[in-house]
Amino acid sequence: xxxxxxxxxxxxxxxxxxxxxxxxxxxxxxxxxxxxxxxxxxxxxxxxxxxxxxxxxxxxxxxxxxxxxxxxxxxxxxxxxxxxxxxxxxxxxxxxxxxxxxxxxxxxxxxxxxxxxxxxxxxxxxxxxxxxxxxxxxxxxxxxxxxxxxxxxxxxxxxxxxxxxxxxxxxxxxxxxxxxxxxxxxxxxxxxxxxxxxxxxxxxxxxxxxxxxxxxxxxxxxxxxxxxxxxxxxxxxxxxxxxxxxxxxxxxxx
DNA sequence: ATGGTAGTTTGACTA
Numbered sequence: 252x253x254x255x256x257x258x259x260x261x262x263x264x265x266x267x268x269x270x271x272x273x274x275x276x277x278x279x280x281x282x283x284x285x286x287x288x289x290x291x292x293x294x295x296x297x298x299x300x301x302x303x304x305x306x307x308x309x310x311x312x313x314x315x316x317x318x319x320x321x322x323x324x325x326x327x328x329x330x331x332x333x334x335x336x337x338x339x340x341x342x343x344x345x346x347x348x349x350x351x352x353x354x355x356x357x358x359x360x361x362x363x364x365x366x367x368x369x370x371x372x373x374x375x376x377x378x379x380x381x382x383x384x385x386x387x388x389x390x391x392x393x394x395x396x397x398x399x400x401x402x403x404x405x406x407x408x409x410x411x412x413x414x415x416x417x418x419x420x421x422x423x424x425x426x427x428x429x430x431x432x433x434x435x436x437x438x439x440x441x442x443x444x445x446x447x448x449x450x451x452x453x454x455x456x457x458x459x460x461x462x463x464x465x466x467x468x469x470x471x472x473x474x475x476x477x478x479x480x481x482x483x484x485x486x487x488x489x490x491x492x493x494x495x496x497x498x499x500x501x502x503x504x505x
Numbered sequence: 506a507t508g509g510t511a512g513t514t515t516g517a518c519t520a
Contacts, residue, residue: 261512312513357520453509
């Protein structure tokens with residue numbers, strides 16, 4: 252079973268590239284972030300034509316998440332059941348695995364209200380996991396975390412030190428999520444520095460490989476033990492009109 | 506020094 256996560260930065264703007272990538276890669280599940288479209292305008296048909304089902308939680312202009320899957324998704328939950336209006340979290344069961352597509356807030360800059368919202372969002376997620384998920388079942392938390400877990404995941408650790416995406420408070424909040432019972436399956440297969448999933452559009456970020464690894468899959472032990480490989484598909488970041496993120500793919504034994 | 510590129514939307518905000 253192949254599970255992928257990709258922040259596409261608008262599913263409508265990226266549709267030709269997403270269709271091409273699905274045709275080439277043929278994952279069982281693709282979690283999308285930043286779809287940036289209301290549910291009534293989601294391009295369902297283009298996915299259905301490829302044999303995929305669409306399970307979505309969208310909003311206009313900002314945010315929006317989706318689970319694209321070859322088989323039906325059941326027991327779908329959208330958001331944390333609180334008053335937060337931002338569409339950043341959807342979870343459902345696919346092929347016996349609980350799969351979440353999460354778009355963690357960016358946080359803008361340390362010390363801003365958006366950074367406070369980011370830390371609060373992570374705390375609410377941690378509480379949601381305690382109340383509504385089980386660490387002893389197969390679960391994959393897929394998404395754009397907007398957190399580089401450690402300095403191996405950063406092209407210029409000194410320059411990024413204590414900045415948003417790398418701040419110790421964010422990394423501590425991520426560690427609390429992991430402590431609940433999930434692990435970064437990419438790191439189980441690759442320990443070296445310099446492997447990134449996002450590159451800024453500006454100032455030749457991708458050609459210069461000035462990137463961060465902020466997209467990943469955190470999996471419970473029973474699922475991590477089935478993971479036989481994980482990689483970032485850098486090819487999908489190349490060429491004309493790419494997303495600023497590359498897809499991350501993990502493969503699991505049945 | 507708060508730049509730069511992209512998407513949505515058509516001015517300003519988010520990333």
